[in-house]
Amino acid sequence: MRWLPVLYVAAVLLIEPLTPVDWPVSFVLIALPLVTAFAHGPLVVGGATVFAVLLEGVLAGTPCCAGRAVGYLWDRHYVAAYVCTALVGALGTVLAAHRTHRERTLADVRFVAEIAQRVLLRPVPHRIGNLVLESLYLSAAAEARIGGDLYEAVPTAYGVRLLVGDVRGKGLLAVETAAALLGAFREAAHDEPDLAALADRVETSMNRRARQLGGSETEERFVTTVFAEIPGDGHLVRVVNCGHPPPLLLRPGEVRELNNGRSAPPLNLGVLVGEPYHVDTYPFRPGDQLLLYTDGITETRDATGAFYPLLQRLRSWGSLPPRDLLQRLHHDLLAYGRNRPQDDTAALAVGLLDDEPSAPSASAGG
Incomplete structure (x- = not known):
């Protein structure tokens, strides 16, 4: 030009x-x-x-x-x-x-926007004990860089606590809600010994914020989330699902959803049900990977309108380390959606290495 x-x-x-x-x-x-x-x-x-x-x-x-x-x-x-x-x-x-x-x-x-993204969605540590972590974020608005999808990984005395969420709606309200949720999670993750109690405390914080904001859409400001916990002293993963797509467990020759059918309502809607959160426990062995993601991945459409076949793709790729897995997923999503992200997308991949104590010490990624 x-x-x-x-x-x-x-x-x-x-x-x-x-x-x-x-x-x-x-x-x-x-x-x-x-x-x-x-x-x-x-x-x-x-x-x-x-x-x-x-x-x-x-x-x-x-x-x-x-x-x-x-x-x-x-x-x-x-x-x-x-x-x-x-x-x-x-x-x-x-x-x-x-x-x-x-x-x-x-x-x-x-x-x-880049500064805000570093603060709001800071890079997760690449290594925490014997866990390897990688994150992926794609914004549907190329100039916005940040949106309502979120992720976090926090090393605590109770193990590594993970969060992936999807805020209803778009724009500044969604970004503000995501910031409030991340702040509540980062604080409560160190204090609550039980994963269900952690989810309940974050729910309380989000309800309080919704009441403070007021307005006609208070009841609609909800967030689908998955809380996960990988203790440092056992080969298992605990999951609390709040109306979110279930995490995926990847191991050689197998890709399956971690879904026991006990998903709780999204945050800000739990008060309507009043039931306690359920913690589901699954084996997590060396060589296994956990993939938490938002529905921006599975709702990506190709030229014919077909949804992105995530499980089929993962099974065809075989065993990949977390970084290679998310890089391949990133490129494949863009190709499938014709380089036009149709929704905000976030993903968090966690792999378990050979036995060593999964201490909460972390090395930050670049």
Whole structure:
């Protein structure tokens, strides 16, 4: 795009001598300022405008061009072309200034979004004891970078606690709700010895926040979540599911859903049922992987409208370490959805290495 004005002028100079007198190609130089405004700032557009007027005058006053015997430097048609070029140049300068301002504003917004994402969805540690962790996040709005899907991994005295959630709705309210949920989880994960009590405490925090916000949609501000816990002294994983797609257990030759059919309501809706949270326990052996994800993955559609076949894909890929697994999932999702994410997507993959104490010490990822 930056070389487009040069190519445009080169084309005019190449065609002008080859056309009849009645076809003055130099008139198309009127558009040069607008062509320049696509990729350059107002100063360059102003310079291109002056250059276009001068070049039009040179071509009009050169007798040899297009077989002319005399020049037409001050012919009324050419004078009109000079005036039109100047007016178009003024318009192009304004447009270039506006475009440059918008690009700077967008760059600032993206920078702020990146900072917000680092705070809200900070990278999970790549290694906690004998656990290997990787995360994936895709925003449906390319310029937003963050949305209502969330994940977290917290090493605690009770083991490594994991969270994946999906906030109902879009926009700033969803981001604010995700921030409140993550803050409540990060604080309570260190205090509550029982996973069900942790889920209940986060539910209480979200209910309190919904009441403080008020408004007509208080009851609809709910979040589907999965809480998981991998203790440091046993080969098992505990799960509390709050209306979310069940986690997947991956081991050589097997991919299955961890779903005992006891899913609780989403957060902010649990008060409507009043039942205690259920903790489901599953074996988690060395070499196993746990994949927690949001429905942005399974609701991705291809050109025919078919949903993304997550389990089928995972079974066809075989055994992959967490990083390779999420990288392949990322590329496959983009290819399946034609490079247009249709919803926010988050995923967290956790692999268990050979036996060593799964201590809560963590090494942060880059």
